Amino acid sequence: MAAQDLATESLNLNLPSMGAVAGTELSPAEEQALGEEMMRQIRDDPSYLNDAETLEYLNRLGYKLVSVSDTHTYNFFFYPLIDPSLNAFAIPGGFIAVHTGLIIAAQNESELAGVIAHEVGHVSQRHIARMIDAQKGSAALSIGSFLLALLAARAGSGQAATALAVGGQAALIQNQLSYSRGAEREADRVGLTSLVRAGFDPKGMENFFMRLRQNNRYYEAAAPAYLLTHPLTVERISDMENRTRQLGARTHNDSLDFSLIQQRMRVLQQTKYDGWLQVSKEMKQDLQNAKTNRQKTALTYGLSVVSRKLNQKSDAIRYANQAVSLGGNNAILLKNQSETIFQYGNQTEKKSALAMSERLVSNNPLSEMAVKLYASQLFDLKRYNDTLRFMRTQQAMTQSNPSYHAINARCYRALKQMSRHYMSVGDMYLAQGDKRAAEYQYNLAQQANDGDYYTMSQVDGKLRSTRADIIAEEKAKNR
Known part of the structure; x- marks a missing residue:
């Protein structure tokens, strides 16, 4: 995953x-x-x-x-x-x-x-x-x-x-x-x-x-x-x-992202192979009739997305590269290009795709989309400690974001650091406002007991604090 x-x-x-x-x-x-x-x-x-x-x-x-x-x-x-x-x-x-x-x-x-x-x-x-x-x-x-x-x-x-x-x-x-x-x-x-x-x-x-x-x-x-x-x-x-x-009359120039997301939704709204085949056929027809560069860019991008769903490797890469050529330095297009090359490429090509996603983060430091892409590629390359270091320094996701803790949790699990894994899962649930689920995970972290003194002190403190909040909320409800 x-x-x-x-x-x-x-x-x-x-x-x-x-x-x-x-x-x-x-x-x-x-x-x-x-x-x-x-x-x-x-x-x-x-x-x-x-x-x-x-x-x-x-x-x-x-x-x-x-x-x-x-x-x-x-x-x-x-x-x-x-x-x-x-x-x-x-x-x-x-x-x-x-x-x-x-x-x-x-x-x-x-x-x-x-x-x-x-x-x-x-x-x-x-x-x-x-x-x-x-x-x-x-x-x-x-x-x-x-x-x-x-x-x-x-x-x-x-x-x-x-x-x-x-x-x-x-x-x-x-x-x-x-x-x-x-x-x-x-x-x-x-x-x-x-x-x-x-x-x-x-x-x-x-x-x-x-x-x-x-x-x-x-x-x-x-x-x-x-x-x-x-x-x-x-x-x-x-x-x-x-x-x-x-x-009075006012005009607004639509963003390229709007057109890209529309085509992306045409693909992701379908959940079965036959649906993707139909969308691919319709997009190819639409591309033949497209008159503006914006339409051509969005449809070419959409064809790359649907080609990946259909596992059509060469088409997915070709359309991804063409979309970037047509649309320029757009973050959604660059993300798709890196993601597609990483998905289908050999080890050398995966490293090239990783460098692309690293540049994407550098140019879009506040983009959660870019941060998740780079983190996922580091993780898939089994560079778990590098992923954790990156997550500590990136700027797009704060510790109030559940996905921040979810990424850390997967890394700790891969490193077999189970107390930290369960603690991160608990932090994820706490960020979602689910204190009971967080308490359950902090309890598992305490039972795993494989962290250093500092880690286990953190676990104990979070477990006590969460339990106290749950008890206080229950008392408030019963008043």
Whole structure:
């Protein structure tokens, strides 16, 4: 397993079930904690796409909007879900999901940004917290059923559909999850303001929602998925038209990354060989008809990605090199080139690919995508101590990032330093806000007892601290 996938590696722990939402109106801190608890379940869903390129792009785009929004409470996190429907949704605490189908369907970057800005508006205005507060006391409302209803709103999720059929509670809560018309107008208003401040075309939001409303027959199951929880009325469309008219025409030049990620999503949205074959055929046809260099670059990159899925070595390398020639010094293109050469090359070629990824980190020191690539290649070359040294000096990932500890954990396990391995796994879970899972790992680290005095002192201290926090939280719940 590559190092960039470490954070999703299953450790077969029996994690605690979710409890009920209770108490008075959620504070922002409680809302954040609730969202983190829900995200642990979402990350375990097969539809969660732990893809470094897409995560980095969505969070860069999302924070362009957050940075100019009137919200400073939440640590936002934007992530993709593999689902062909046109949908995006927020859960408590600023965690915003974007379906692959939405990314692919956006006709320009301002449309994608418009939908994300709308979701940021729901979070910043605390619409989700208000819904939970309005429903407290309902016997049906638990964290688990709240999450289930959110997932069931996503047309196309097999697991959510199965759960919905089993649990009648979700149908009840689903109806309660629809935002009010007032909340929708408020999210439109604040989202549109952020969209303009961030330099995007305000028509992006209006155009997307109008197309969604007018073409729901064309999109079939996709349109209801979004409209189910985001009531789209004639008044809303009219209000958006009036606002964008007052703002006047504005232009935005789409980034190359937007086009690259769109083609990447066409590939990663498929999960079977036949799907990749079909995408490859369509991309080759699209490339023949491409008119601009941007289109040619993105499609050539997409063909390299799908060729790797199809294990077509020569095509994957050829398209990767061509994409770099067409697109220049773009981090996504350079990452793909290094990754492809490393995957298929001999030892000499792997060293060349490693040098490429090292340059990528040097030129993009704050890119988590670049850091994960270089770390994964060092790890695959069995240079475990070099990987650990690099992780200590890199600048993109802090110790609050679960993936930072996951990479270290794999290295320590390969070096057979089990106390450090378990401690790093515990640190990973603690960074995810899962104190019980962290306690379990710190206990394993203590039992392994193969570290030096300093390491074992760290383990003991973390175990005591985590246990004390768990006890304090349990007492607080019982008051």
